[in-house]
Amino acid sequence: MKHIKLFNLTGSFAENKDIAQTIRKEQILPALNNGEKVILDFEKIDAATQSFMHALISDLFRIFGDSVLDRIDFKDCSETVQKIIGIVVDYMQES
Amino acid sequence: MGNIDQFIQDFDSTEPEKLTITAVDKWMWVHPVVLSMIASLALKIEKKNIICQQITAKSGHYLERMGLFNFLGIKSGMNIVEHESSGRFIPLTQIKNSTELTKFITDMIPLLHLMPQQAEPIRYIVSELVRNVLEHAQTKYGAIICAQYFKKSNTIRFGISDTGIGIKTSLRNFYPTEDDIEAIKLALMPGITGTTSREGGTELNAGAGLFFIKSIAYVNHNFFIIYSGTGMYKLFRKQKQEQEGDFVLHANPKLDRHSERNNLPQWDGTVIGIDISLDSTSEFNKLLDLIRNVYSRAIRERKEQKYKKQPKFT
Numbered sequence A: 001m002k003h004i005k006l007f008n009l010t011g012s013f014a015e016n017k018d019i020a021q022t023i024r025k026e027q028i029l030p031a032l033n034n035g036e037k038v039i040l041d042f043e044k045i046d047a048a049t050q051s052f053m054h055a056l057i058s059d060l061f062r063i064f065g066d067s068v069l070d071r072i073d074f075k076d077c078s079e080t081v082q083k084i085i086g087i088v089v090d091y092m093q094e095s
Numbered sequence B: 001m002g003n004i005d006q007f008i009q010d011f012d013s014t015e016p017e018k019l020t021i022t023a024v025d026k027w028m029w030v031h032p033v034v035l036s037m038i039a040s041l042a043l044k045i046e047k048k049n050i051i052c053q054q055i056t057a058k059s060g061h062y063l064e065r066m067g068l069f070n071f072l073g074i075k076s077g078m079n080i081v082e083h084e085s086s087g088r089f090i091p092l093t094q095i096k097n098s099t100e101l102t103k104f105i106t107d108m109i110p111l112l113h114l115m116p117q118q119a120e121p122i123r124y125i126v127s128e129l130v131r132n133v134l135e136h137a138q139t140k141y142g143a144i145i146c147a148q149y150f151k152k153s154n155t156i157r158f159g160i161s162d163t164g165i166g167i168k169t170s171l172r173n174f175y176p177t178e179d180d181i182e183a184i185k186l187a188l189m190p191g192i193t194g195t196t197s198r199e200g201g202t203e204l205n206a207g208a209g210l211f212f213i214k215s216i217a218y219v220n221h222n223f224f225i226i227y228s229g230t231g232m233y234k235l236f237r238k239q240k241q242e243q244e245g246d247f248v249l250h251a252n253p254k255l256d257r258h259s260e261r262n263n264l265p266q267w268d269g270t271v272i273g274i275d276i277s278l279d280s281t282s283e284f285n286k287l288l289d290l291i292r293n294v295y296s297r298a299i300r301e302r303k304e305q306k307y308k309k310q311p312k313f314t
Helices: A017-033 A050-064 A066-071 A079-094 B004-010 B032-044 B058-065 B068-072 B098-112 B116-136 B166-171 B180-187 B209-219 B284-307
Strands: A002-005 A038-041 A072-075 B019-021 B050-052 B089-095 B143-150 B155-162 B224-229 B231-235 B258-261 B267-277
Touching: A002 A017, A017 A038, A017 A050, A050 A066, A050 A079, A050 B116, A050 B209, A066 A072, A066 A079, A072 A079, A079 B284, B004 B032, B004 B231, B019 B032, B032 B068, B032 B089, B032 B143, B032 B155, B032 B267, B050 B068, B058 B068, B068 B089, B089 B098, B089 B116, B098 B116, B098 B143, B116 B143, B116 B155, B116 B209, B116 B267, B116 B284, B166 B180, B166 B224, B166 B267, B180 B224, B180 B231, B180 B258, B209 B224, B209 B231, B209 B267, B209 B284
Parallel strands: A002 A038, A038 A072, B019 B050
Antiparallel strands: B089 B143, B143 B155, B155 B267, B224 B231, B224 B267, B231 B258
């Protein structure tokens, strides 16, 4: 199980896509490729942009399909973060 | 912002190597979007080719305080007492990379004295708009942004400009259009990006940013304009009789109450202006629910249209 605490990387407003891309490439993807589950921990993050979330998770749907959701836990999300994740997950599954 | 058309119409872009600024004698005020445009142009033009008429209007001090003359490389000759900027304005700022953007957003919220509910859509808007410039405009000058708070209307007015490739050129590989206004309207639709024609976008771009911004502006009764090339789309403020819950968010910007122009003086790049009323900042999370519904439906409908096989009748 790979536990990724995002706050130290993003601050309370997660908007930097470069950081999102780095987290995905250097932490999430290697863990998923190893067959591990991933916890994305949003504790202390009060909001995120759709761009950030897209850069963080959209490619996982392309690589692993919708079933990637069974292998990721979104932990301690604020209501806003939950909704942003919901939007990205929805449109990636529609695509 | 309601009458910005007139200013833009009178902007003379026929000599791009020169910048000449004139002003009326008695009283003047310009929207921050205009200041961001002037500062963007000033960065590209040799200082010896920048001429600014002596500003005599007392209200011209505003230009000094917003930092315009620093961008022009001209001494204004105005002796003013600098007031504490908190709660009043964000002077013209050039943002050229992600790190500068993150710092700008962090500094901006306390400067504008915003409540959390007010801050949420504002930092969202600024982040997405500036990031659009950094990623798509292809300009070394980055984005120029400024803002001013107006106590009487309890509104923050923002201007963000760039002198990059513009929206039409940015979209042309995957969504070629005949003219600038069509490109602007396409860019406002969810899921349209200049980086791919694939639904869901690329690993880094979904084509959602401008649709989110338009939606935030619409729900919060805000003016919103995009000007690029010779085209301008202006979203009108939601009418007062439209109460929350009554109105419909549209994926297609043609369905929103708006005006459009396609014969304005050429702006090489993109200009965005937005007036954010702090009285009517709807709950951001409710807005996100609306966006989620509209966004998914738009992609579904577009996919069906694209892939649905039609019978051939001979």
